[in-house]
Amino acid sequence: MLQIDLWKRILIWAVVVIGLLMATPNGFYERVEARNDAVAALDLGYSGNGLEEQAALWPSWMPSSLVNLGLDLRGGAHLLAEVQVEDVYETRIKSMWPEIRDMLREERATIGTIRLQPSDPDKLVVKISKPEQIDRAASLVRGLARPVISVTAAGQNDIVVSTNGDTFTVQLSEAEKLATDERTVQQSLEIIRRRIDEVGTREPTIQRQGSDRILIQVPGIGSAAELKEIIGTTAQLTFHPVVGRGSNPEANPGPGNFLVPDMENSTDVSDSSNVYYTLESAPVVTGEELVDAQPSFDQNNTPAVSFRFNPTGARKFGQYTAENIGSPFAIVLDDEVVSAPVIQAHIPGGSGIITGRFSVEESTNLAILLRAGALPAGLEFLEERTIGPELGQDSIDAGRIACIVAFAAVLVFMVLSYGLFGIFANVALIINVGLIFGLLSMIGATLTLPGIAGIVLTIGMAVDANVLVFERIREELKTAKGPARAIELGYEKALSAILDANITTMITAVILLVMGSGPVQGFAWTLMIGIATSVFTAIFVTRLMIVTWFERRRPKTIEV
Amino acid sequence: MRLRLVPKDTKWDFFSRPTLWLGISGLLIVLALVSFFLQGLNFGIDFRGGTTIRTESTQEVVVADYRAAIQPLELGDISITEVFDPNFEDNQFVTMIRIQAQEGQEAVTGDVIRQIEAALQTVAPDISFVSVESVGPKVSGELIQTAVIAVILAIAAVLIYIWLRFEWQFALGAVAALVHDVILTIGVFSELQIRFDLAIIAALLTIVGYSLNDTVVVFDRVRENLRKYKKLDLKAVLNLSINETLSRTVMTSVTTLLALISLFVLGGDVIRGFVFAMIWGVIVGTYSSIFVASAVLLKLGVKRDWSKPSNTSGNQFANIDA
Numbered sequence: 118m119l120q121i122d123l124w125k126r127i128l129i130w131a132v133v134v135i136g137l138l139m140a141t142p143n144g145f146y147e148r149v150e151a152r153n154d155a156v157a158a159l160d161l162g163y164s165g166n167g168l169e170e171q172a173a174l175w176p177s178w179m180p181s182s183l184v185n186l187g188l189d190l191r192g193g194a195h196l197l198a199e200v201q202v203e204d205v206y207e208t209r210i211k212s213m214w215p216e217i218r219d220m221l222r223e224e225r226a227t228i229g230t231i232r233l234q235p236s237d238p239d240k241l242v243v244k245i246s247k248p249e250q251i252d253r254a255a256s257l258v259r260g261l262a263r264p265v266i267s268v269t270a271a272g273q274n275d276i277v278v279s280t281n282g283d284t285f286t287v288q289l290s291e292a293e294k295l296a297t298d299e300r301t302v303q304q305s306l307e308i309i310r311r312r313i314d315e316v317g318t319r320e321p322t323i324q325r326q327g328s329d330r331i332l333i334q335v336p337g338i339g340s341a342a343e344l345k346e347i348i349g350t351t352a353q354l355t356f357h358p359v360v361g362r363g364s365n366p367e368a369n370p371g372p373g374n375f376l377v378p379d380m381e382n383s384t385d386v387s388d389s390s391n392v393y394y395t396l397e398s399a400p401v402v403t404g405e406e407l408v409d410a411q412p413s414f415d416q417n418n419t420p421a422v423s424f425r426f427n428p429t430g431a432r433k434f435g436q437y438t439a440e441n442i443g444s445p446f447a448i449v450l451d452d453e454v455v456s457a458p459v460i461q462a463h464i465p466g467g468s469g470i471i472t473g474r475f476s477v478e479e480s481t482n483l484a485i486l487l488r489a490g491a492l493p494a495g496l497e498f499l500e501e502r503t504i505g506p507e508l509g510q511d512s513i514d515a516g517r518i519a520c521i522v523a524f525a526a527v528l529v530f531m532v533l534s535y536g537l538f539g540i541f542a543n544v545a546l547i548i549n550v551g552l553i554f555g556l557l558s559m560i561g562a563t564l565t566l567p568g569i570a571g572i573v574l575t576i577g578m579a580v581d582a583n584v585l586v587f588e589r590i591r592e593e594l595k596t597a598k599g600p601a602r603a604i605e606l607g608y609e610k611a612l613s614a615i616l617d618a619n620i621t622t623m624i625t626a627v628i629l630l631v632m633g634s635g636p637v638q639g640f641a642w643t644l645m646i647g648i649a650t651s652v653f654t655a656i657f658v659t660r661l662m663i664v665t666w667f668e669r670r671r672p673k674t675i676e677v
Numbered sequence: 678m679r680l681r682l683v684p685k686d687t688k689w690d691f692f693s694r695p696t697l698w699l700g701i702s703g704l705l706i707v708l709a710l711v712s713f714f715l716q717g718l719n720f721g722i723d724f725r726g727g728t729t730i731r732t733e734s735t736q737e738v739v740v741a742d743y744r745a746a747i748q749p750l751e752l753g754d755i756s757i758t759e760v761f762d763p764n765f766e767d768n769q770f771v772t773m774i775r776i777q778a779q780e781g782q783e784a785v786t787g788d789v790i791r792q793i794e795a796a797l798q799t800v801a802p803d804i805s806f807v808s809v810e811s812v813g814p815k816v817s818g819e820l821i822q823t824a825v826i827a828v829i830l831a832i833a834a835v836l837i838y839i840w841l842r843f844e845w846q847f848a849l850g851a852v853a854a855l856v857h858d859v860i861l862t863i864g865v866f867s868e869l870q871i872r873f874d875l876a877i878i879a880a881l882l883t884i885v886g887y888s889l890n891d892t893v894v895v896f897d898r899v900r901e902n903l904r905k906y907k908k909l910d911l912k913a914v915l916n917l918s919i920n921e922t923l924s925r926t927v928m929t930s931v932t933t934l935l936a937l938i939s940l941f942v943l944g945g946d947v948i949r950g951f952v953f954a955m956i957w958g959v960i961v962g963t964y965s966s967i968f969v970a971s972a973v974l975l976k977l978g979v980k981r982d983w984s985k986p987s988n989t990s991g992n993q994f995a996n997i998d999a
Contacts, residue, residue, distance in 0.1 A: 341809065345787065503809040504808045512948075515945035519944040524936075530680075534682075569944075570948055578929070580929070592921065614894045617897055618891075618894055619890075624838060625882045628830050633878075637878065
């Protein structure tokens with residue numbers, strides 16, 4: 118008859134207790150959050166400032182994971198950025214020019230003089246004065262090719278050299294482009310993460326989406342514009358030899374060179390006081406070789422940024438300054454010349470200072486950006502969302518009230534309809550909501566506004582499994598022999614309907630989770646968890662309660 | 678005394694006029710489609726691209742003044758609507774401003790937002806932007822695509838599942854009900870011009886899940902009764918099954934509606950559209966599981982040469998139930 122093994126009973130109650138324990142921290146959200154922050158700070162080696170007291174706000178033996186609140190509930194900024202992977206092709210190919218030039222110059226006797234032709238930015242077109250030797254030149258350049266470093270493109274070279282009359286063209290190979298794209302996105306992801314960590318906010322989400330997109334969500338930040346200022350600047354720092362200086366924005370820099378405006382130029386292009394520098398495209402050193410950057414002040418006490426190179430960078434920088442004393446070189450940040458000082462002396466130590474016309478804030482920001490490293494490519498923002506904290510709080514409050522009212526309405530309605538069995542279902546419903554929160558905290562899922570709606574919906578639908586069973590028991594009472602048999606049959610026969618109904622809903626929830634984004638995924642999570650817990654509570658918890666009650670009372674008749 | 682929404686042992690005939698019910702549903706679908714093609718949906722920025730700004734101020738909103746203030750910025754098509762909600766305080770005035778996607782720009786720049794803020798401050802000095810959302814045309818196009826794919830995938834997955842668990846006639850009946858619900862929901866959104874955004878897609882899929890839930894419960898009983906009463910004709914079996922499950926159908930719909938209505942009234946204006954879609958879906962879903970899914974099943978007929986219950990249709994999934 119109505120038998121449930123002891124071990125099963127213990128297991129069921131154990132699951133319930135553990136689930137509810139996992140949910141409790143959410144009842145004391147601010148307290149536990151303050152405590153978790155304090156513990157994290159203590160782990161990092163900070164102390165004082167009442168951190169110890171805060172850490173003691175919540176007993177350490179209790180679970181302390183909380184449900185993450187989504188941006189729409191907590192407020193913050195959301196950005197979807199696309200990495201402009203093509204930017205890197207240009208840098209890569211440009212940086213090859215000095216190497217090709219030097220090699221071919223040594224072969225001048227056979228191939229004649231060489232000249233770089235104007236071309237698309239992602240290729241080098243070179244003309245030689247002895248066209249009959251073009252194949253020789255091309256094969257020499259091919260000798261510079263390196264194998265692509267990637268798993269899928271083993272055995273392929275990074276550059277493709279093609280010839281046409283007296284010119285040859287050097288381009289990145291498709292395999293190399295793919296490998297570069299992958300590296301660029303990974304690197305951007307890492308750098309964005311470092312920059313956001315430098316600012317120090319709680320639980321930012323930085324995720325890759327698709328092949329070349331990055332999703333950034335930072336709770337608690339004032340606006341998406343603020344976030345963009347931190348991550349949107351590439352902070353590409355390079356040092357170039359200066360070829361010339363002028364005021365014509367249309368000036369032809371000549372092959373192998375490029376024209377860069379001065380940072381102080383006014384936005385009006387026709388302004389004749391604007392300064393444009395002609396620089397060699399291949400940099401002497403780049404920001405990638407920086408190991409440290411700090412905000413500081415120069416000898417005139419204006420804000421500046423001091424920096425230090427790593428050994429390779431220091432060697433290159435030292436050598437260049439030793440050879441070019443007296444000539445100017447330009448410090449370029451994101452395609453603008455910050456300053457173009459004349460080299461006064463050999464700088465051997467690999468450290469230096471950038472004096473621009475910075476404010477203190479700007480120099481601090483620049484130092485952060487340089488320290489975190491330059492983004493390898495530009496970012497285009499496809500999606501920006503800012504949600505104010507007040508709006509989020511309003512939504513939480515409204516959601517909470519709606520949850521409580523929905524809960525109360527369903528509880529009353531169930532008792533009115535099913536009496537004692539309704540009470541069992543209600544206890545199960547309360548356990549159910551507890552379990553949802555417990556599971557959400559355990560897997561670190563994010564609760565969003567549609568997610569709250571999902572919970573409310575679950576409150577309504579969770580009773581469904583119980584209703585199915587109760588209705589079935591009612592029917593069986595009419596025909597079956599005795600209440601025990603009716604209860605047993607009720608559960609048995611309702612099971613297939615319960616499973617089918619919930620599996621189909623689960624299928625749609627999974628599709629939502631896979632195809633959806635942001636808030637919609639939050640909704641899918643709560644829906645999936647809600648389905649799992651409501652089936653569990655209906656076919657195990659409620660049943661166990663009914664069986665326990667039945668064993669104690671042994672009623673001759675029951676009314677459902 | 679128990680509260681009973683449905684009298685004990687109902688013997689209502691749901692199929693006395695099958696053509697009438699299918700006719701009504703068909704007419705509603707046609708109306709929905711006409712509205713959809715004539716008016717179109719009021720797509721939110723998720724699907725259309727552009728920017729929405731939610732403003733808040735303690736001063737009464739005059740939409741015309743707001744519009745006049747922003748007009749000089751030449752941002753193209755602008756829509757300004759005032760938002761009302763019982764949860765707002767007396768001096769809380771909220772508007773939603775929507776700006777079309779700007780040419781050549783994926784997302785709106787911080788400068789533009791600052792200009793708009795400055796312009797509006799001349800009308801309402803204490804105005805603040807509680808949320809600013811901007812979606813580029815590139816992403817919104819993709820979002821539409823994924824949304825459509827998601828809905829189609831969900832329907833297809835369900836079709837396959839029910840086919841495996843029941844018979845193909847059941848699967849077609851259930852899917853007819855689903856498509857009916859989805860079309861009617863889209864129809865309501867286009868007729869009432871409620872903003873249609875990503876969250877509504879989530880609601881649509883939930884409706885798919887819910888409607889199915891109902892249909893499956895009825896079908897489950899139909900399958901059981903088909904085996905139990907071998908002599909009864911299909912119409913009688915359907916009627917019997919619907920009557921037997923009617924009490925449950927109504928109970929579940931009512932509890933779900935109770936929860937949803939409290940969310941609709943108290944949950945704030947941000948998710949009101951979403952909740953509205955779900956309420957509508959629950960009502961339509963309950964209706965369709967009886968009058969569409971079962972009616973289609975009746976029209977299609979079911980082959981009933983089951984010699985033994987354990988040998989339903991020879992597929993391995995038909996008997997995993999307990």
